[in-house]
Amino acid sequence: MIKITNKKFVEYLKNQDKQIGLGGDLLKTFEDNIEVLENSLQKRIVNKIDEGDTIPYINIKQFLERYVNATKYKFVDLSNGLISCINSGSFSGALTISRAIIENEAMLQLKSSEFIKFLNNGNYIKLLHGLLQMNVRNNRSYKVINYKRTHINDALKYFSKKNDKDDTTFFLYDNISERVHPSPSSFMMYIDTHNKTEKNKYQSSFSLNSEDIQGMYSLIAYTLLGISITIEDIYPKIVRELINNLIQSKLKIDIHFKNNSLDNKKHNELIAQFNK
Secondary structure (H helix, E strand, O other), rough: OOOOOOOHHHHHHHHHHHHHHHOOOOOHHHHHHHHHHHHHHOOOOOOOOOOOOOOHHHHHHHHHHHHHHHHHHOOOOOHHHHHHHHOOOOOHHHHHHHHHHHHHHHHHHHHHHHHHHHHHOOOOOHHHHHHHHHOOOOOHHHOOOOOOOOOOHHHHHHHHHHHHHOHHHHHHHHHHHHHHOOOHHHOOOOOEEEEEEEEEEEEEEEEOOHHHHHHHHHHHHHHHHHHHHHHHHHHHHHHHHHHHHHHHHHHHHHHHHHOOOOOOOOHHHHHHOOOO
């Protein structure tokens, strides 16, 4: 994987490790976790239909594995972009990617929690429908019956509710957004000094590494911490409570669809529309 080599940023992380709350080496933890995530990527997923398997179970398993694996690729891709921006000194770019990472973390936690709930409640049609919505391209949403996109604010609210009690998520997200959007804050961070040099002469100095930009290091550091938490906590939960639970529920799912003609019909309709 790409390493973070920006000396000023690395030095900041070393000085702030204890304050951030990790109690150790944030940079090493982040890099170790990204390596773990990279090693878990699957280049190809093949679902073999064994004798006695029902098509609904296979479809649910296929679309679940596709979705989870694709999210891992997204986090690796975004992390590589974040590291490249940090190393090149493009901290506006780093903040933009940090915002995208927070959004993807929030959506992953919301969707995986919904899917776990559907599976535990035996609501396999809702589970399949939710997975299909996460497996369709934006310009082909017609392939999913009653398609509805989840708004990012809903994901952020859920993410904040689950992970903090003092609105840390929105404080972080709002501060990053202010510097990503074309707002005054996004422009002012490049103005390093503004002073009067002579009687009728004013001077403004600009920098890509101003004090204001260096003040944004903490926002990016929290993003690194968030990625580590996602890899260490959220993905193991998905494996434990969703993927493994789905596999263990195979017989129950098979029996459900064999004995429930209405759900079997709904499954066939969903898949037929998706395959159009």
